[in-house]
Amino acid sequence: MANCGDFIKSQFPLMDEELKKYVEDILDNSAGEFEDTEEVYEAVGEVLQGISEKSEEDVREICEQLLGMLQPEKTNNANGPRKILNQPIHMASMTTNVTETDDVKSIWLPTRDEALKVDAKKLEKAEAKLQQKQQKQKDSKLPIAAPVLQTATASQVTSKKDSKLEAKGTNRTQDIRIENFDIAYGDRVLLQGADLVLAFGRRYGLVGRNGLGKTTLLRMISSKQLKIPSHISILHVEQEVVGDETIALQSVLECDTVRENLLRREKEITAAINNGSTDTYLSTELSEVYAQLENIEADKAPARASIILSGLGFTPEMQSRATKTFSGGWRMRLALARALFSKPDLLLLDEPTNMLDIKAIIWLENYLQNWPTTLLVVSHDRNFLDTVPTDIMHLHTQRIDTYRGNYDQFHKTKTEKHKNQQREYEAQQQHRAHTQEFIDRFRYNANRASSVQSKIKMLEKLPELKPVEKEIDVVLRFPETEPLSPPILQLNEVGFYYSKDRVIFSNVNLGATLESRICIVGDNGAGKTTLLKIIMGILSPTNGIRSVHRGLKFGYFSQHHVDQLEMNVNSVELLQRSYPGKTIEEYRRQLGSFGVSGDLALQTIASLSGGQKSRVAFATMCMGNPNFLVLDEPTNHLDIETIEALGKAINKYTGGVILVSHDERLIRMVCKELWVCGGGSVASIEGGFDEYRKIVERELEAQNK
Template identity: 65%
Template sequence: MATYVDILKSEFPEIDSELFDYITGVLDSGGADFEDGEEVYDAIGGVLQEVSADSKNEDDVRDICLQMFNTLKLNNHHGSQKQVLLDAPVQLSQISADNVSAAKDVQGIWMMKRPQNTTVDAKKLEKAEAKLKAKHERRNEKDSQKASTPLVLEEASASQASSKKDNRVDQSGKNRSYDIRIENFDVSFGERCLLQGAELSLASGRRYGLIGRNGLGKTTLLKMLASRSLRVPAHISILHVEQEVAGDETAALQSVLESDTLREELLDEEKRLNARIASGNGDGTESVRLSEIYGKLEEIEADKAPARASVILAGLGFSPKMQQQATKEFSGGWRMRLALARALFARPDLLLLDEPTNMLDVRAILWLENYLQTWQSTILVVSHDRNFLNAVVTDIVHLHSQRLDSYRGDYENFIKTKEDRLKNQQREYEAQLQYRQHIQVFIDRFRYNANRAAQVQSKLKLLERLPELKPIEKETEVTLRFPDNFEKLSPPILQLDEVEFYYNPDHRLFSGLNLSADLESRICIVGENGAGKSTVLKLLMGELTPVSGVRQAHRNLKIGYFSQHHVDQLDLNVCSVELLLNKFPGRTEEEYRHQLGGYGITGELATRPVASLSGGQKSRVAFAQMTMPCPNFYILDEPTNHLDMETIEALAKALNKFRGGVILVSHDERLIRLVCKELWVCEGGKVRRIDGGFDEYRDILHEQFRKEGYL
């Protein structure tokens, strides 16, 4: 592979030895400090420009500097000691006559005197040296600060224009409407503007789906509403299901009951009043107040609350035994379900849900769809699940181009209406463009005709008065690519034979497990949470060893694994390019950027700390990391979590084009229908294949709901 010395000799064959020694000395000593090709150009570009005279322009020299930067980076990643082969040794004694110490020798590169007969401008040499020295000092200062300063993430903020009249009505308590209208507001995240001059109208009792590409600000908008950074009338209660319930000794059922604060306050007051009467310390007013409390408890149907809470928990997958367990005994995923159950039980005026299906299995999603269809107050839900949106929402709010557009109907209706709108806007744009061109032709034709001067002036004024013509903004198509430059493998590829597995001998998780997959496989594993889906994946990958039975895998099988907890596997303190560089050293920055670009992480996104990316963008970085070694078999555990719908469609297309095998665990009906040819149901310590695919599985679940009284 060419070094920067080779590149220098090849591109500048006429360079004299003094300048050659100087340039290679600068690159050799300062190579670790350069961050990109532009900094190499700043250091030596002026010198190279003089050397090349008229043979190379500025762009040519910049390209050469970029090539040399790439070789420097490659050498730095292979080892801290860089070896450079020169035609002749550099005599440090000529650079520093005193030669007092090694440190002074190194300093000599900044102090080097030039012969007076050189063809290069000495001032440019001094300027280049000064730039590189200053960069070196800044880099040292930056490194010391970075070591002592923790990563600070940007914060979101919101602002809006509100009328004094609206404020007065809200503060007076006379506003009893449960409609929400927020006009002319902005939302920012750090220095990035997410929404500008936007409007949001939420009619009471309607269910809104908030959609848009990853990273545009959907989650941030929910947080601004929940924190009331955007003005929502004070009498409207808001609940945002964002964080899992804190674990303590409280039973799951009791935790849900406590979320109804009004009921809890009335019951507490009832206890205090009865205790006062029983102790003989009452003043005679207790019985009147108790009558009022009993009336309110009856009005809110407090006696039915435990049954209602139990139904909600059961629908979300909590067995009767689990409902009595302390919240601290549940995993994070189950505590998120508990947070959702508390919100559903509390029945706020505005319920904010952010990807509620992420923590649910297919059974719980179907139950939630049915439950929300009869929801009486307002919902604003961010979801990537196309079928969930079609089943639940009455309206769509589309976030794009820093604004919000509203559409009546479900997601399918949104797609159709949006296409019609775009066609109409395109026709209007073309008509306006044609009209402008017609006026311009008249102006150009008679511009110098004195008899038509008045008409030309009139046409010019007309052209100025026309509204600004903007082309239709179309969202770029999302594409994902899974490289498949590998040889076909002859079966068997991957199989489990009579496998038995358990973590605890008293609780056998699987027995008699017989599964097989090949490079043609497109398999989806479904089942309730806790049924062992992730365990099956780990047995297939060889991460878990069967208690008995055999796992067989082709010797050339190369598995790429996407974990549902992929964020835990990413270094959040570095940018995406650095993350790939650390994981797969020895490649150029362009290669890392190209890999990330294949998953939509381009430009400035690739140099941002991973921690500052949205959930969907982190997933794309995880995809880029997973596919870089070019596996021939993918095992994907909940790959759609946090992805927008366009990316899910692109994921489906990429998996269908991929020539290797695929096994995935997913609750996303759309992805399952687009990709999977086989459905494996994980339940009761077995994994069985369903011939009827997802339709048959859905029918089975609906029948279970009917038997259990949830439908």
């Protein structure tokens, strides 16, 4: 084996000693059992190929040389001509006069010393120990491959009629019909035999629990893995605009490629004419370009782009800044502005309110109510879903059901539908039981034989109804807290600025108790997150005093925490790393408090949906038993049912809560006090959210004048 070891090391110089020993053990233990090169490759080939850049052909050649070292007789057939026997030979008779020596050992010779026989039990034990050792080496010493990210796949049935129209290029329909399609994510089936019909000009809200495949469905449509008519333009707002020197307003205008090409051609023709060109055709073409620019109202485009940017929160100064100067959140807004400006035949929006403050959400709601083409939007914001969609699509149990009307109408219709289905199912069950009782009673009565037979046939023909599959209610539970004597938290004359000419706020005088349910609202950039960090002591105020009870223990949740979770471990392992020393049952119980139970708790974080990751972040935050929760945009990526559960959990919580959110329904559920950030100050306002919404709507009206 020494030769094999040296040979392996020469071929794979970067192989570590443990792995080399592992390969040597495999070869040593099976040296006499290999029939050919293929068996050597099956034993160690994949391991050798995995630690180098050698091709499969090269590794097979190395395996052939290893076989030659292990079993020279299999390759050294050139020692002499092969002999072909011309008659059978009785091998046992050949050993009649043969005695066993060091040089001659025969399987036909009787065993001389019974004491030298191997103990079968000891042999079995030794083999088991060797296998265990080999498995341990294999598990612990082989390089750990990076987790393979699963990918989504889609398949669908297309009609021959549509295929023919598409092939001829005569398909002009604006409606989208995707029938009998499946979507899987890795091994998990998300949709099976589903149908999706999008009528031109209607606005669809796509709803469903976290992790069922809403985002994946949008990606399958935008990537055209689900086939739709090729002439229909699609825009999926998913990735932020790339930051470069292009100013924000121009970045939006560039979406209109027809206008951009006409303007470029106008410049080229004008330059040619100014340089003395006498080509009369240029003058004619220039007139045509002017006519086309007038026809598409090119002169109004900058104003239209500016209105959209302004509605999404871009001030005139921001609109003239280069895109590279904006943060990721603002570049996502730019991507949304570009989509709204370009007006594709099908606009796909995935949680568009996540990146917006309340003022921008109200503007977007109003803007989309007049959207001229087809819209498909995934959202968890109930107020948005009550305002924008004309239809709701409900994704559940691997299919999609469509309901006319907004979310409120959908919820009422679905609830009534489920009640009717359950009543029908229960009525049929009673009928079946009554009929079966008759059959069982008179089965052996000759006089009732015909009646029994007809009842049996009737039961066989009855359609089999199934009970309504109720979605499991989401329950979130925050930990119990011990009371603290006031004062708990106080800000006196607090101010904060990054520089003298960039004051975030000043003269803030506010306080909170363990009974507080405070919601902070305001435009993006007004200082909401900065205020939270001052409250928790992460940032120090530049002036004023922050006073907190010595027993106050904050639990902080932000979307950044969700994004920064370790992606290659499961939820239980994540809690183990954050809070070591507890039992597996305690970690699982904590995750179960936030709806992460069963196999879900053992999936890698990377494979979870955004909402499921948020629940894991909640569980991690609460593992330290905080008595004051600071929640910065906690609803991003949560489904509607989980947001409802979050509101109920906050109301039951015995500690204090400060919440930054743009979700109107959650604010109305939990808010007892409203703090408004803006204009360099933070103030508590009377009248709650209703009063704040009136203020915002007045600002938007003034902005549009």
